[in-house]
Amino acid sequence: MSSPSAVDAATGTRTLTFGQAVNEALAEEMRRDETVFLIGEDIAEAGHPFKVLAGLVEEFGPERVLDSPISEQGITGLGVGAAMTGLRPVVDIMFGDFLTLVLDQLANQAAKAHYMSGGKLRVPLTLRTTLGATRRSAAQHSQSLQAWVAHVPGLKVVLASTPADAKGLLKTAIRDDNPVVFIEDKMDYVVKGEVPDGEYLIPFGVADVKRVGEDVTIVATSSMVRVALAAAELLERDGISAEVIDPRTISPLDEDTIVRSAEKTGRAIVVDEGHQRYGVTAEIASVIADRAFYALDAPVKRMGAMDVPVPFSPTLEDVTVPTPDTVAQTARQLCGKD
Amino acid sequence: MSSPSAVDAATGTRTLTFGQAVNEALAEEMRRDETVFLIGEDIAEAGHPFKVLAGLVEEFGPERVLDSPISEQGITGLGVGAAMTGLRPVVDIMFGDFLTLVLDQLANQAAKAHYMSGGKLRVPLTLRTTLGATRRSAAQHSQSLQAWVAHVPGLKVVLASTPADAKGLLKTAIRDDNPVVFIEDKMDYVVKGEVPDGEYLIPFGVADVKRVGEDVTIVATSSMVRVALAAAELLERDGISAEVIDPRTISPLDEDTIVRSAEKTGRAIVVDEGHQRYGVTAEIASVIADRAFYALDAPVKRMGAMDVPVPFSPTLEDVTVPTPDTVAQTARQLCGKD
Amino acid sequence: MSATASPSKIGAEVALEMYRQMTRIRLFEEQANELYRGAKMPGLTHLYIGEEAVAVGVCSALRRDDWITSTHRGHGHCLAKGAEIDRMFAELLGKEAGYCRGKGGSMHIADHENGNLGANAIVGGSAGIATGAAFSAKRRGTDQVAVCFFGEGALGQGLVYEVMNMASLWTLPVIYVCENNMYNEYTHYLEATAGDILSRPRAFGIKADEVDGQDVRAVFARTIEFVERARAGGGPAFLLCNTYRYHGHHVGDVDRAYYRTKDEEALWRSDERDPLRVLGTWLLAQGFVDDDALKAIEDDARAEVESGVQFALEAPYPDPSQVTEDVFA
Amino acid sequence: MSATASPSKIGAEVALEMYRQMTRIRLFEEQANELYRGAKMPGLTHLYIGEEAVAVGVCSALRRDDWITSTHRGHGHCLAKGAEIDRMFAELLGKEAGYCRGKGGSMHIADHENGNLGANAIVGGSAGIATGAAFSAKRRGTDQVAVCFFGEGALGQGLVYEVMNMASLWTLPVIYVCENNMYNEYTHYLEATAGDILSRPRAFGIKADEVDGQDVRAVFARTIEFVERARAGGGPAFLLCNTYRYHGHHVGDVDRAYYRTKDEEALWRSDERDPLRVLGTWLLAQGFVDDDALKAIEDDARAEVESGVQFALEAPYPDPSQVTEDVFA
């Protein structure tokens, strides 16, 4: 696993929830660099509806933890201008579904300013938002729209799957001189994991092998990594050894690590919670199918969210996302063991 | 070619520009159904900055051809409400780059209303916009963002490559009871082609084989079809026979026609003017690589726009998009004849 | 009808029907809260308790064929516009018998037959839809009007200004009803709202006025004026209703001390401000009813809510195969 | 400096410098038009001719370290804020020597050293950027101000209202300068703008005023007041400048009869309204200069423009390999 290797000065570890790890990363970076500030809806006293930002306004004050009006486009635009002029904004967009409102400022302004100005302007902006269904929040509060932002040159896109990765990647995002979209699964906030003590960063563009295996490669993003690891356990019982790879940043994408694994196993499945059609799984699957072409024993399979708006009813919503069972079943078929 | 077969009552043909064909489709549908209306910026007296709508306000009056404020999100939202309540709006978004401003109304409202209401609400809205670079319009007026809308369940996405297709597909779009995004290449408006006389519709989800070939399949969208056909001519000289397939609607996508062709030729290239990463070429290439896996002699190749914001300078902009030469060169390599 | 345009002139019949509707909403919401606390409801929901006079006062001034667009806090609007309690509970529970076949849930209930174009989970997201419905009415030459309900938090969304500009330019029959319950989730609206609210629509040439959102007769009277004006081609209007939500932002928001005081909550729950008490007291004072009559209204509503929730609890979930239905018309 | 805050008190030096700047802009734009007509310029461009007094009056009231954000019609803003003519022409022609290495072109010229955060091809698109720059100044404790230039068409964009609300809430040192040249492309602004423009910022608690955009001294004086107020922590302001573009929406828009009359164009080109004549006449009347002096200013500017365009025409295009540079910092 490359995260420990990327850890400097890490002594022991502590058990933190994903939410606590995000909170710690923000607090550390705000202590380290006073140009860092947070802006978003209900993030100060309320500490964010998901409580992830609890305590930050108390430590850093309302000038650096700003409760904003319900103006996603406006706060993103304000963030772009602040970033161009010496600050490092962390813009909080409560639900990833609201990316629909900020894309002009994100894709036409933040992502292009450096290039359009011939390298003069810089936009060190981090936009944090969320993804994920199965929260019974229905179609406008459950989307995973990472494919949209990953399609935009000039943006970096991070999807963390563990508390340790979330902390190290978020710190890297804030220090990056480019606009970074950092997307967290709402369902992950309460998930616990080991987080290295001390200061560490995790570089972008370095995939992490979450599980080593021989028979099939499962490339998974965000909380789908947990689904993939659970599927790997099921497969183990059937004598199928699955390797699980977490790209961690889908832009830049660590193609080499992914392709090498697919060449080793000869079989690959790509799992992402965004809609399947024209989604993240398409890019990664086509990269594997192209670069590992001569090593593949079977077609690369894609497992995204079903191509329907996310329904409210539990009996419907539960069948729209990949699960350990469906991933394992797909792997069995790929390996001819179903 | 399936378009003639889809033509009813077509007698002869006339030569029209792409722009004239679009204009004719709108005029015919507005005559046929008085609930159809157009709304957009500078579309009435000005007949649209690209002059595509010339004459429509004179025939149908300002109540049905509305000059709007510069409020893309607002006119799209107004269109959604009008569509839910008995009208068939055709919303004009001057440049596809401004899709950034309308995605909430398009993706969170229009695309989901029918599903979220359990089938009660209908949104027969057509949103016309543009794509394409090489017009020296720089990064905010040159993007081809079809991948974004194609990723959204509930939206249909049309990319026409000829005047005849544009007319038949636009008429179908306006009559469709769902939101349809119809994207035209700005550079195509002056391109001429044969258009069947009389009334005809072209169904969605039916790809058109623009050129029959044996050695390599080139799947291309919008104006890239012209690029692919030019490349095919070049390849002819080298003794390579290329089949050119135009999906015409990327959502729904006619996978069968595309996959059958790839199985026949054993080689495929997908060409689209959107950015390559996480773009339209990824979806189509991964579908081919999966479904035609056992028939492919070489990896499926993708050719999208370079993953950089579109630069202004001609010497830079010209190298960002696929050309007949680069497509032909890729085909030669695929066929081992370079 | 403008005879009724003064609160004092509202007759017993209208007033009693409004009392009945407010009671239905109050009890519906209390039951919804129970469903959540009993872990019988998937997800969360936003209760309308305390704001009943706004939805009822406004919708009582509308015809069945007039349109409304609603919000994440939409149960009151939906019931006031004519929805049935049983199918609403069914939707809240994600059952197939619900208004949206279980696909929408609390935040997306739509009731097209009664002119409800849907609740909306995007703050301000329905402003364009309501304006478009008004455009449609005018274009098709009907005299329907459209009402856009939204919370004061939606004043932060640029879309609202884009469409108010068009509604004014094209004199569309749309009424923007701003429910100012003083909080955007957990943030006081004054921390998020600069200047003067009424000046905003007025800057776009839209007639705007303010009303006590706890007095259903006042809301009703003011709405009637705006609706008649709109039907007559007088164009859009903006009605600012000052109100308060008794419960949390959503059912899970129970510890509210960090953003508002118990005293403030008590003040708004008092006899002087509670919309049911305010109207009830007036009805009694007018001699239109006695206590027993009000009690009877409440008993009927309670019975309707109880049978409605029973129906919903027993109703089947949609079959998973329905997940792919309704994507396209 | 508030001594200068009345047009009459403006001294010869400042006035002459403003005359020089307006002349440079006028001649730069005439040359840009020639480049287009001579098919030497890639794409189209939007000329600022007729509106010179707005950019120059405003930017003359700013320090080099103050920020501006500009529009698709941005050459005037860019020059007035201190950019060099030669590198601007080079950018218009897509040459490597241009301000953006040829990557931005006319609609995206940025000149960070002089505080120009860039022209913007999204109408209203820079309103958030200017507001954010003002936020940055306040947060970092400097006394810089930010100016957001935008055309009246941008009043159609919701973003403008979202950020004005925040600028007012947080008393940010930003000045919104609305250049009302009466047309959104080919549509008269009254067909797209309801109500009263000044009432819009005022509704958000923003100080707003109107000025004759053809009188550079008036623009300068009013801007100084707003700038001093902003530096002193007085918060945002909105300056509506009434002006006119002499040429088409872009260089290719030559047949304009269908949207505006020749008489209207003549009226604005008259001695009473042309910004150069208006200031020139005043300078002469004040006895600050004689005709020869004005002639000399024009000759110098012409020479600068001629050598600048020569430089640009001879400058090399960027090497294609540069296409992948500058995507990321």
Ligand SMILES: Cc1ncc(C[n+]2csc(CCOP(=O)(O)OP(=O)(O)O)c2C)c(N)n1
């Ligand atoms: C565009 C958008 N931003 C943020 C949210 C999250 N959110 C849901 S309700 C709410 C507060 C809305 O306040 P208000 O409009 O006053 O309505 P109220 O809840 O008070 O009835 C917020 C911020 C959302 N649903 N949509």
Ligand SMILES: Cc1ncc(C[n+]2csc(CCOP(=O)(O)OP(=O)(O)O)c2C)c(N)n1
């Ligand atoms: C968001 C957006 N919508 C539409 C356009 C196309 N467009 C370019 S300039 C323009 C008119 C702008 O008018 P105004 O703001 O008054 O500026 P002016 O051209 O008059 O200086 C339009 C509609 C755009 N560039 N951006």
Ligand SMILES: [Mg+2]
């Ligand atoms: Mg509220």
Ligand SMILES: [Mg+2]
């Ligand atoms: Mg203008």
